[in-house]
Amino acid sequence: MRPVVATIDTDALRHNLAKAQTCRPEANILAVIKANAYGHGAVACAKALSDADAFAVASIEEAEVLFNHGVTKRIVLLAGFFEESELALIFHRQWIPVIHTEQQIQLLHCWFQKNPEKSCDIFLKIDTGMHRLGVPLEKFAEWHAKILAIPNIKQCTLMTHFACADELENKTIELQLQCFESLTKQLDNPCSLANSALVMSDVSFRDNWIRPGIMLYGASPFKNGNAQIEGLEPVMTLSSAIIACRVVNAGEQVGYGGDWQAKRQSVIATVAMGYGDGYPRHVPTGTPVIIRNQRCPIVGRVSMDFITVDVTDCPHAAVGDEVIFWGKELPTDEIATQSKTIAYELLTGISQRVRYVYK
Numbered sequence: 001m002r003p004v005v006a007t008i009d010t011d012a013l014r015h016n017l018a019k020a021q022t023c024r025p026e027a028n029i030l031a032v033i034k035a036n037a038y039g040h041g042a043v044a045c046a047k048a049l050s051d052a053d054a055f056a057v058a059s060i061e062e063a064e065v066l067f068n069h070g071v072t073k074r075i076v077l078l079a080g081f082f083e084e085s086e087l088a089l090i091f092h093r094q095w096i097p098v099i100h101t102e103q104q105i106q107l108l109h110c111w112f113q114k115n116p117e118k119s120c121d122i123f124l125k126i127d128t129g130m131h132r133l134g135v136p137l138e139k140f141a142e143w144h145a146k147i148l149a150i151p152n153i154k155q156c157t158l159m160t161h162f163a164c165a166d167e168l169e170n171k172t173i174e175l176q177l178q179c180f181e182s183l184t185k186q187l188d189n190p191c192s193l194a195n196s197a198l199v200m201s202d203v204s205f206r207d208n209w210i211r212p213g214i215m216l217y218g219a220s221p222f223k224n225g226n227a228q229i230e231g232l233e234p235v236m237t238l239s240s241a242i243i244a245c246r247v248v249n250a251g252e253q254v255g256y257g258g259d260w261q262a263k264r265q266s267v268i269a270t271v272a273m274g275y276g277d278g279y280p281r282h283v284p285t286g287t288p289v290i291i292r293n294q295r296c297p298i299v300g301r302v303s304m305d306f307i308t309v310d311v312t313d314c315p316h317a318a319v320g321d322e323v324i325f326w327g328k329e330l331p332t333d334e335i336a337t338q339s340k341t342i343a344y345e346l347l348t349g350i351s352q353r354v355r356y357v358y359k
Ligand SMILES: Cc1ncc(COP(=O)(O)O)c(C=O)c1O
Pocket: 032, 078, 161, 194, 195, 196, 197, 211, 212, 213, 214, 215, 221
């Protein structure tokens, strides 16, 4: 069996959930488990996160997977619905759509006229400055009045999302908060504002439903953050094994394009892992992996199925040894920085051929 494994530590997941609750003790937790729980396996994570108050996903397809596996908590659909045909299932299952366009309100209005016995809760997203989704500020009063005019909508939670929460010193956070507060302070609707970065910040605001995502998985929500110092525990360990070792002489090249050339006689370990598993192709030579508790550098190009590692300074390295690509001793954030991306992308990018083990 190919030795590539993503080991998921469900205790760490629960630890991180508890951390979110400690940061915002008054708030309900809407745990964000979209994109297969950021690559960790949505069903297993939903079950492990039984202390969360509700779950957030990106589509009815993601919600249906949870439902089919017996997850009964309420589910918020972060992009609402994409077509009218989804509404029957959404309200049958009592899922909560995020409403972000006027057309969606119109569709709700028509649907409830045809189905007056049904009811639902919604989230209404307000665009306070991210300019991606949500009601524009100047339209808020009008849209809100339209929602109030649909008696079947029982509760409307007002939400917004922050563009630069990963940089707490960024002025747009305060501007977006002020904007949200000025629109909503006269209303007694529940609110939902904070993603992980704001959950962990000491910025104060009224928030009934925090929406932590990345922090649950143990990666830092902050630019140049350090998850360990921030009290988070990495949930995923991505590992494989050495499947071949060879000696190359000084001047010999390794891998596609011959990008790396040995400066000395070197021992090269070939590991079963590649971009076909979701490991980033763009990591530079020198990016570390862990073998026998020791950091060893990747050399040459990452290929689809294999990675080559210089183990010359790890003398006992041998075929069969475990190789860790990220996990507790090697933060995903560090590998993300090496590959000029973010931990979110690495974690969600784990491919289907990787075996998952839950502990
Ligand atoms: C609307 C919304 N809320 C919350 C989150 C969670 O964000 P984070 O993973 O940074 O905590 C996301 C993630 O993309 C999101 O789109």
